[in-house]
Amino acid sequence: MPAVQTITWEGALSGHARLIEQTLLPERTEYLDVRDVPGMVDAIYRLAVRGAPAIGVAAAYGAVLGIQNETGRSVPDLLRHLDEVCSTLAAARPTAVNLFWALERMKRHAAAVAGGCADGRALAEELLAEAQRVHAEDADQCRRMGEHGAELIRDGMTLLTHCNAGALATGGMGTALAPMYVAAEQGKKISVFADETRPLLQGARLTSWELNQAGIDVKVITDGMAGRVMFEGRVDAVFVGSDRIARNGDVCNKIGTYTVAVLAARHGVPFYVVAPVSTFDAATDSGDLIPIEERAAEEITNGFGRRTVPEGVGVYNPAFDVTPAELVTAIVTEHGLIERPNMAKVEALLRQAGAMAPAS
Numbered sequence: 001m002p003a004v005q006t007i008t009w010e011g012a013l014s015g016h017a018r019l020i021e022q023t024l025l026p027e028r029t030e031y032l033d034v035r036d037v038p039g040m041v042d043a044i045y046r047l048a049v050r051g052a053p054a055i056g057v058a059a060a061y062g063a064v065l066g067i068q069n070e071t072g073r074s075v076p077d078l079l080r081h082l083d084e085v086c087s088t089l090a091a092a093r094p095t096a097v098n099l100f101w102a103l104e105r106m107k108r109h110a111a112a113v114a115g116g117c118a119d120g121r122a123l124a125e126e127l128l129a130e131a132q133r134v135h136a137e138d139a140d141q142c143r144r145m146g147e148h149g150a151e152l153i154r155d156g157m158t159l160l161t162h163c164n165a166g167a168l169a170t171g172g173m174g175t176a177l178a179p180m181y182v183a184a185e186q187g188k189k190i191s192v193f194a195d196e197t198r199p200l201l202q203g204a205r206l207t208s209w210e211l212n213q214a215g216i217d218v219k220v221i222t223d224g225m226a227g228r229v230m231f232e233g234r235v236d237a238v239f240v241g242s243d244r245i246a247r248n249g250d251v252c253n254k255i256g257t258y259t260v261a262v263l264a265a266r267h268g269v270p271f272y273v274v275a276p277v278s279t280f281d282a283a284t285d286s287g288d289l290i291p292i293e294e295r296a297a298e299e300i301t302n303g304f305g306r307r308t309v310p311e312g313v314g315v316y317n318p319a320f321d322v323t324p325a326e327l328v329t330a331i332v333t334e335h336g337l338i339e340r341p342n343m344a345k346v347e348a349l350l351r352q353a354g355a356m357a358p359a360s
């Protein structure tokens with residue numbers, strides 16, 4: 001598995017989060033110490049830390065950063081302050097549901113334990129422990145998704161992935177890349193095509209960096225080449241991550257994922273989405289209701305230092321798209337697979353996982 005630790009918490013209370021500064025990869029491996037809420041909001045917005053599960057873990061630590069130096073407040077006042085902190089963190093990016101799920105979990109935990117906390121420091125200690133549980137659970141979920149997903153991978157297969165859904169996108173070994181790491185641990189020889197994934201090149205910069213470090217054969221292709229390698233019959237399966245999955249099984253993921261799904265359907269290539277239950281959004285009925293982040297034009301006009309679009313020419317930069325459930329062969333979760341996902345199957349999973357009220 002990859003040796004990379006996307007995020008760690010340094011010290012106990014009055015500690016700080018330490019992130020790999022992903023905007024500098026692959027040229028430089030540097031770390032960013034985040035000591036306050038504005039710093040965590042900025043790190044999430046800039047994609048210094050990115051990927052739905054990693055954003056959730058970062059947000060949980062961000063909540064701790066926001067209250068750990070306010071422990072002189074009364075517990076009720078600290079709970080109110082925590083609400084403000086979580087609202088600030090929630091504004092960092094709109095699409096990955098893990099951000100909101102993690103913040104709601106931190107607030108729920110605070111409310112549940114507040115009555116037993118003698119003072120603000122006791123509450124802060126409880127929140128740090130909860131953030132560390134969020135992190136540890138994510139790592140465990142990654143391993144379990146990897147094991148379920150590896151059953152879909154045979155020795156000698158060539159896989160394709162889009163964006164980065166590896167260790168750098170999670171608190172563990174990844175989502176879409178986890179089955180690849182586990183398959184490699186099992187001795188299966190695999191090769192991977194990594195879509196470079198414009199405009200921020202998470203595939204070229206991050207996925208290839210991770211897989212290469214893990215000794216897994218990886219070739220970077222431009223996004224426009226995905227169709228060609230499938231036409232040539234060179235892709236046995238696609239594995240991608242997700243930022244939010246609606247109740248009907250529609251999958252929101254990095255821009256370009258829908259294109260890969262259509263190509264996979266056209267060429268009879270299985271299209272697998274790997275995501276923990278925390279990425280499912282029971283409150284969103286279908287993919288067309290998922291908020292799609294639009295990012296700065298400069299990511300396209302001046303990507304990586306060169307102007308490639310004439311001054312005054314317009315740009316449209318949606319960071320995500322939605323793949324309809326009918327194009328998804330299966331969703332791989334920590335609880336197993338949902339094949340041919342639909343609302344009934346997603347709701348059954350959410351109820352099994354306790355993420356949705358039992359049917360009345």
Ligand SMILES: CSC[C@H]1O[C@H](OP(=O)(O)O)[C@H](O)[C@@H]1O
Pocket residue numbers: 047050051052053162163164165166169170174175176202240241242243253254255319
């Ligand atoms: C395991 S979720 C990874 C997911 O997040 C990425 O988006 P971003 O790099 O903008 O955070 C992309 O959608 C990946 O599939």
